[in-house]
Amino acid sequence: xxxxxxxATDDTPKTNAGGLSAAEVEERVAAGKANANTDVKTKSVRQxxxxxxxxxxxxxxxxMAALVAISGxxxxxxxxxxxxxxxxxxxxxxxxxKRMVDKLSIxxxxxxxxxxxxxxxxxxxxxxxxxxxxxxxxxxxxxxxSVVLKGQVQMDESLLTGESRPVxxxxxxxxxxxxxxxxxxxxxxxxxxxxxxxxxxxxxEAKYVKPVRSQILDSLxxxxxxxxxxxxxxxxxxxxRTLFMDGAxxxxxxxxxxxxxxxxxxxxxxxxxxxxxxxxxxxLASRKVLVQQTYCVETLARVDTLxxxxxxxxxxxxxxxxxxxAAPGHSVAEVDKALAAVVRASEGDANDTAQALLAxxxxxxxxxxDAPRRVIPFTSRRKCSGCVTADGRALVLGAARFVLGExxxxxxxxxxxxxxxxxxxxxxxxxxxxxxxxVPQGGASLLGVVGIRDELRATAPQTMRYFxxxxxxxxxxxxxxxxxxxxxxxxxxxxxxxxxxxATTLGTEDDLVAAARRYHVFGRVTPxxxxxxxxxxxxxxxxxxxxxxxxxxVLALREADCSISxxxxxxAARNVSEIVLADDDFSHMxxxxxxxxxxxxxxxxxxxxxxxxxxxxxxxxxxxxxxxPYPFIPIQMSLISLAIIGLPSFVLALEPxxxxxxxxxxxxxxxxxxxxxxxxxxxxxxxxxxxxxxxMTFGETSTVCMLLVSIVGMRLIWRISQPxxxxxxxxxxxxxxxxxxxxxxxGTFFKVAPLTPSMCVLVVxxxxxxxxxxxxxxxxxxxxxxxxxxxxxxxxxxxxTHVTHRSNAKHQGV
Numbered sequence: 001x002x003x004x005x006x007x008a009t010d011d012t013p014k015t016n017a018g019g020l021s022a023a024e025v026e027e028r029v030a031a032g033k034a035n036a037n038t039d040v041k042t043k044s045v046r047q048x049x050x051x052x053x054x055x056x057x058x059x060x061x062x063x064m065a066a067l068v069a070i071s072g073x074x075x076x077x078x079x080x081x082x083x084x085x086x087x088x089x090x091x092x093x094x095x096x097x098k099r100m101v102d103k104l105s106i107x108x109x110x111x112x113x114x115x116x117x118x119x120x121x122x123x124x125x126x127x128x129x130x131x132x133x134x135x136x137x138x139x140x141x142x143x144x145x146s147v148v149l150k151g152q153v154q155m156d157e158s159l160l161t162g163e164s165r166p167v168x169x170x171x172x173x174x175x176x177x178x179x180x181x182x183x184x185x186x187x188x189x190x191x192x193x194x195x196x197x198x199x200x201x202x203x204x205e206a207k208y209v210k211p212v213r214s215q216i217l218d219s220l221x222x223x224x225x226x227x228x229x230x231x232x233x234x235x236x237x238x239x240x241r242t243l244f245m246d247g248a249x250x251x252x253x254x255x256x257x258x259x260x261x262x263x264x265x266x267x268x269x270x271x272x273x274x275x276x277x278x279x280x281x282x283x284l285a286s287r288k289v290l291v292q293q294t295y296c297v298e299t300l301a302r303v304d305t306l307x308x309x310x311x312x313x314x315x316x317x318x319x320x321x322x323x324x325x326a327a328p329g330h331s332v333a334e335v336d337k338a339l340a341a342v343v344r345a346s347e348g349d350a351n352d353t354a355q356a357l358l359a360x361x362x363x364x365x366x367x368x369x370d371a372p373r374r375v376i377p378f379t380s381r382r383k384c385s386g387c388v389t390a391d392g393r394a395l396v397l398g399a400a401r402f403v404l405g406e407x408x409x410x411x412x413x414x415x416x417x418x419x420x421x422x423x424x425x426x427x428x429x430x431x432x433x434x435x436x437x438x439v440p441q442g443g444a445s446l447l448g449v450v451g452i453r454d455e456l457r458a459t460a461p462q463t464m465r466y467f468x469x470x471x472x473x474x475x476x477x478x479x480x481x482x483x484x485x486x487x488x489x490x491x492x493x494x495x496x497x498x499x500x501x502x503a504t505t506l507g508t509e510d511d512l513v514a515a516a517r518r519y520h521v522f523g524r525v526t527p528x529x530x531x532x533x534x535x536x537x538x539x540x541x542x543x544x545x546x547x548x549x550x551x552x553x554v555l556a557l558r559e560a561d562c563s564i565s566x567x568x569x570x571x572a573a574r575n576v577s578e579i580v581l582a583d584d585d586f587s588h589m590x591x592x593x594x595x596x597x598x599x600x601x602x603x604x605x606x607x608x609x610x611x612x613x614x615x616x617x618x619x620x621x622x623x624x625x626x627x628x629p630y631p632f633i634p635i636q637m638s639l640i641s642l643a644i645i646g647l648p649s650f651v652l653a654l655e656p657x658x659x660x661x662x663x664x665x666x667x668x669x670x671x672x673x674x675x676x677x678x679x680x681x682x683x684x685x686x687x688x689x690x691x692x693x694x695x696m697t698f699g700e701t702s703t704v705c706m707l708l709v710s711i712v713g714m715r716l717i718w719r720i721s722q723p724x725x726x727x728x729x730x731x732x733x734x735x736x737x738x739x740x741x742x743x744x745x746x747g748t749f750f751k752v753a754p755l756t757p758s759m760c761v762l763v764v765x766x767x768x769x770x771x772x773x774x775x776x777x778x779x780x781x782x783x784x785x786x787x788x789x790x791x792x793x794x795x796x797x798x799x800x801t802h803v804t805h806r807s808n809a810k811h812q813g814v
Contacts, residue, residue: 019115019133028129035128035144035193045095052090057224058083060265064258071251082267089274093281093294112136112143115187130193137185138351144190145197146175151186152380154351155179158311158479160198160552165424165480166351168380178551178570183351183378213561214295215302216273216603219666223266223614234621235261241625248629256630261621267641269610269649273603276653280599288583289592296578299562301596301661305542306467307534307556310478310485312549312566313586314492315454319352321360322423323451325415335448338428340366342397345375345387353424353452354378357397376438386434393430395447396440400427403444415449422484423451454484456491459587464493466590473542475520477530479552482523489521496520503529512536530556547586549573564589601657604665605720606649608672612716613637613645615677616709620684627688629698631705639750640706643738644713651731652721671785672778676716679774683708686766694762699753703743704762706752710739711767712774719778 020028028034043051061083068077111122115133125143128134134146136153154166157179166182169175175188177197192198235257243253277298281291291297311317324339326332340361343354350358370390378385384398400409404427416425427449432442457463467474474494478485482500489497500521506512512529515522516536525533530548534556537544546553546560549569557563557576565577566584574580581588617637624630684705691701714735721728743752 018118020129020131021117024131025116025129028131033130033193034126035190035197036126043094048094049091052087052094056221056228057265057267057270058087060224060228060261061267064261067254067258071254082271086267086271086274089271089278090294093278094292110141112140128190128193130190132190134188134190135185136181136188138181138183140181142175142177142179142181142188144177145192146177146188146190148173148175149187149189151184153184153186154182154378154380156182156352158317158550160550170380183354184380214298215665216298216600217295219664219669220266220270220273222666223269223611228265230618234618234625237625238621238628238630241628242630266610266614269607272606272610272646272649272653275650276599276603279654280595284588284592284595287588287591288581288585289588290580290582291578292580293578296562297592297596298600298661299543299596300545300579300593301600302543303472303545303562303593305473305475305537305544307475307477307537307544307546307560308494309546309548309550309553310476310480310488311454312569312584313547314457314460314476314488314494316457317568318455319356319452320455321356321450322453323416323419324360324448325418325450326448327411327415327446330447332448335428335450336361336364336366338395338430338447339397339450341369341372341389342385342387342395342428344368345372346377346385351378353426356452356455357450374434376434379438382439384440386431386438386440388433394433394440395428396431396444397426397428400425400449403427403429403440404446408444408446411446412449416451419451420453420487422481422487423453426450426452454488456488457586459585460492463587463589467593468493468495470593473520475516475522475533475537477522477525477533477556479525480523482521485523486521494520513539516540527552527555531559534559548577597661598655598657599653600661600665602653602655604661604668605672606653607665607669608676608720609645609649609713609716611669611673612676612680612713613641615674616680616684619677619681623681623685623688629701631684631688631698631702636702636706636750636752639739639742640709640713643735643742644710644717647738648717648731648735651727655727667785671781672716672720675774675777675781676712678777679712679715679770680709682773683712683766683770686769687762690762690766694758696759697753699751700756700759702751703753703755704759704766706743707739707763708767708770711763712770715771715774716778719775 061080065077065080112125112128113135114121114123114128115135120135128144133149134143136142142155148169148171150171152168152170155169155175156166157176160176160178169186174191177192239253239257242248242256243250248256274294277294280297281294284291284297308314324332324335326335339357343350343357343361347354347358372387372389373392374388376384376386376396378398382398383402384396386394386396386398388394396403400412404412408427412425412427416423419425428447429440429444430447431440431444433440435441464474476485476489476494476497482502486497486500489500497520499519500523501515501519503512503515503522503525506515506529509532512532513536516533517540522529522533530553534544534546538559538561543562544560545562545564546556547564548554548557549566551570551572553565554570554572554576557565557573562579563577564579564581565573566581566586567574568584579592621630687701687704687708690696690704696704714732717732717735718724721731742750746752747754
């Protein structure tokens with residue numbers, strides 16, 4: 001990133017020393033020259049409600065509910081409870097996360113000292129106008145692009161560029177919004193406001209709506225879309241056949257059609273998905289991990305490439321003392337004492353380097369002495385600080401070439417020969433004294449050297465080791481010097497950390513693509529290059545997660561499949577990220593991945609129960625158009641959904657499971673659901689044929705069909721519950737009990753007819769044959785799936801079709 005330190009050349013009027021007058025402020029506000037709308041905002045409550053309410057799933061169910069309402073059979077509206085619960089869960093989770101992130105933004109927002117009418121006022125950054133004069137001191141953030149009028153400072157631009165080393169700024173130099181004052185204080189004039197500022201321009205590029213990237217969501221939408229295409233001809237055909245050819249009443253025809261259509265839409269699977277992800281986000285929230293987009297839990301569970309920003313992720317953002325070496329004739333204790341004297345003399349304005357030295361002095365136990373006679377604060381012009389101690393000793397601390405000159409710098413370099421290349425080396429020397437401007441006098445006598453480096457997060461090596469063991473490819477992408485990034489990555493345990501590249505040498509898009517495939521550590525990367533690197537990795541088929549905390553990370557965060565930020569980062573980074581680590585602790589990431597894996601693995605296993613109903617209901621509707629009647633009514637489908645699908649799926653979905661997520665969601669589900677659907681369809685067809693051979697009422701046919709679905713359904717639960725545990729055994733017994741109680745105690749409510757001997761024989765024979773067919777097909781489909789064939793290819797085709805449809809709709813503005 002090229003640093004912009006040239007004097008300002010804009011033609012805006014210069015303000016007087018007392019700042020703008022009230023009239024000048026009003027004039028600029030009226031002209032729209034206020035510092036508003038500079039950040040990326042979270043979605044509004046209205047947007048969240050609209051996204052969850054206006055879906056194809058809701059539209060189909062509301063239409064079915066309207067038809068049932070026309071019939072007056074209100075108890076058959078029970079299926080709408082699933083729709084309402086799904087809507088409430090989704091909206092509640094997303095609004096809760098939005099409010100937490102918004103609260104973090106409010107807490108992080110600081111007021112700015114501004115000169116107006118000769119007085120200092122404290123204003124919010126959004127209240128600034130063009131040409132305002134602002135006062136900034138150590139630790140304060142630049143609220144808008146400005147030019148320095150007075151003062152010498154060291155600026156921390158890491159949130160903008162990723163470069164951790166401070167940048168010197170003086171009168172005439174430009175300050176970029178989002179940077180921090182590392183040391184010193186200044187007076188500056190605002191030169192750009194609103195969307196014209198540096199940070200705002202980057203944020204503006206990240207304001208496009210990021211689509212949810214989720215195999216589960218894509219699969220659900222594909223199933224719902226396919227079901228919607230099928231439900232109109234099947235539902236209409238069944239309604240017309242029942243009404244005009246079977247002599248049924250209008251209400252009976254409506255209920256038969258609705259029962260078939262409702263069964264084709266996997267309502268329970270949608271609710272189960274929402275509930276499982278909601279439980280996962282609630283568990284993560286208890287660990288200070290805020291999930292803004294629930295489906296990202298699945299994405300993170302599938303991640304195979306993790307792109308890390310150095311600052312705030314691998315490092316803490318603070319500095320630490322790594323080495324202290326004494327010059328010949330001096331001791332380390334003497335060097336430590338001299339260091340402590342200099343930094344404690346100016347600790348009221350301690351920058352990150354001074355804070356590290358202060359912490360080191362406390363750690364090694366250097367006692368505080370008497371107040372110094374004179375304090376020489378650090379300036380970017382001298383590149384050093386110093387003091388005259390109470391006993392009259394003059395000490396100086398700073399860069400070797402500025403304090404010792406070329407010859408002395410070579411001596412210091414010899415002492416620091418064993419330091420890491422990324423460390424910043426300072427010298428501590430004794431001098432004769434200081435002149436009136438604080439310049440050291442006489443020849444400097446080297447006491448020792450001290451190495452300063454970025455402080456590594458204590459949990460970073462353990463976290464990197466976890467991801468490496470899980471087969472996740474780690475890439476470190478930073479705006480800092482490549483050698484520095486490489487050394488820090490190696491300390492953290494990132495594999496291939498020595499394989500680094502300077503992004504300034506990557507001139508073309510092809511160079512970036514080739515580098516993304518080859519290198520694991522990237523330095524001097526611009527925000528646009530970070531985005532391009534993430535795009536290149538995704539184009540190669542990787543599922544990419546990106547961590548970042550600064551404005552320079554926003555574009556890449558938007559591009560990644562899953563983005564993670566920290567609470568202490570920029571507001572823009574927090575707002576565009578799906579996951580926010582509220583306590584800034586990256587060590588939570590293994591917990592997030594583990595939670596995602598538990599949720600998705602169990603969801604894939606449970607989802608097969610729901611798709612069974614979707615498939616056999618559609619096939620049964622087609623059969624019943626030609627061989628009526630349709631044997632179910634909506635309230636009976638509700639009992640089957642509760643006993644055979646709802647309860648088992650929720651119990652199985654909450655079990656511990658930290659295995660790596662493998663394979664596509666839809667393929668995994670179809671392998672288990674299609675054999676059961678075939679078995680149930682054959683069983684129901686047998687019942688319909690038997691109904692024509694031996695006399696049975698509609699109620700008796702419905703009862704037989706319910707029992708056959710329950711038998712094959714319990715067989716599927718038994719197969720996917722292997723190996724059996726006490727919990728799973730209890731689940732099977734509970735399912736059988738619910739079916740038995742529903743068909744006996746609550747038989748009247750569910751329209752269940754008493755069993756006759758002929759019905760019992762039919763249930764036993766058809767049930768046994770159907771279970772045998774299911775077992776044979778199940779074993780065959782598992783074998784095909786393990787060899788990568790059959791159903792998996794069909795699932796991939798369905799998912800590709802849906803993604804293509806969604807992409808086309810996006811390009812057409814749908």
